[in-house]
Amino acid sequence: MRRLNVVGCGRVGKTLARLWSQSGALMVQDVLNPSASSAANAVEFIGAGRAVTDMADLRPADTYLIAAPDALLQPIATQLAERCAAVPHAIALHCSGALGADVLAPLRACGWSVASAHPVMSFADPASAAKQFQGTPCGVEGDAEAVAEATRALVHVGAECFGVEPAHKRLYHAAAVYSSNFLPVLQAVAIELWEHSGVPPELTRHLMERLMRNAVDNISAFGPAAALTGPAARGDSAVVAAQTQAIQDWDPLAGEAYGALSALAMRLAKTGKVGTREDTQC
Known part of the structure; x- marks a missing residue:
């Protein structure tokens, strides 16, 4: 051995x-x-x-x-x-x-x-x-x-x-970060926003688990583009802008992230992908 x-x-x-x-x-x-x-x-x-x-x-x-x-x-x-x-x-x-x-x-x-x-x-x-x-x-x-x-x-x-492919290891690993490592951060922001909005703390975990499980099930069944919902998916830019500002007033960095993610969500809803490259390999 x-x-x-x-x-x-x-x-x-x-x-x-x-x-x-x-x-x-x-x-x-x-x-x-x-x-x-x-x-x-x-x-x-x-x-x-x-x-x-x-x-x-x-x-x-x-x-x-x-x-x-x-x-x-x-x-x-x-x-x-x-x-x-x-x-x-x-x-x-x-x-x-x-x-x-x-x-x-x-x-x-x-x-x-x-x-x-x-x-x-x-x-x-x-x-x-x-x-x-x-x-x-x-x-x-x-x-x-x-x-x-x-x-x-x-x-x-x-x-x-x-x-x-060794030349693309950073992008390969960044994909894993997007898929896994950012998920706890997003859920933490959601919980804090709910609590800041007056939702009873004992309900925030239930809200998080229900929405997250639904999202994972839909992504697994239909793929990211078809599973996308919310104001960005509907192209409701006025709601996105208002929510972005409200979150920025609460926390500037979280607001910036919301705006950026909403822009990517709109692109996904329109084109079926978030990247702007036409090729599948960098």
Whole structure:
């Protein structure tokens, strides 16, 4: 069984390492986090591995999962590359949706095979994410050997892998942000506006859940354009302008967002899409 070292074991790292360990896809060997407590907590959650806090304590492994924040990927790759003499060939994977495999170039330069493997799901809670992972789409790109290994390990735990064009990773990830990460923000604004309007707090959660579920069901059944409703979908620019001003008086940034989203909604209602590009690829 291939040995796995995890470098930067937060929510994504813990989820994948636990799934791979429990399924037998990979043997978790060392788990590196900045603090002893965070490393120990990660090992406890995974149910396997040895907690370490120093790069020098990592034992040679076949595969390295670098699950650190985007800004740390290249510095970590550079640090690992300094150990290439001890590990002349290995596979290194990162999970960033916005950065390509090239961010691990220092490791590629010393003979390693590198790839990015981005699971398209929310990792708000690792325990929940591990239970929900079956069927998760995963965008993969990079060197052939690393892509093959990432695909094998991910498919082993139920993922559905697909290729991503490296030059468009930022747009690819921005799409996931639009689809998932902005949803909590929009619901938070809605709840605050309802409460500001005098709706009893005990009803706001019910309103949010009902509207959100209806919207998701309609989008899934009919697609975004056909599911669109509201003043922007009807082309009622007077209502949109009045609401935009009212929200700006409440909070300027929220008002600006409402105006921009309404403009996109009007474009979607008229043309069936929000982008102005005629081609389907950037």
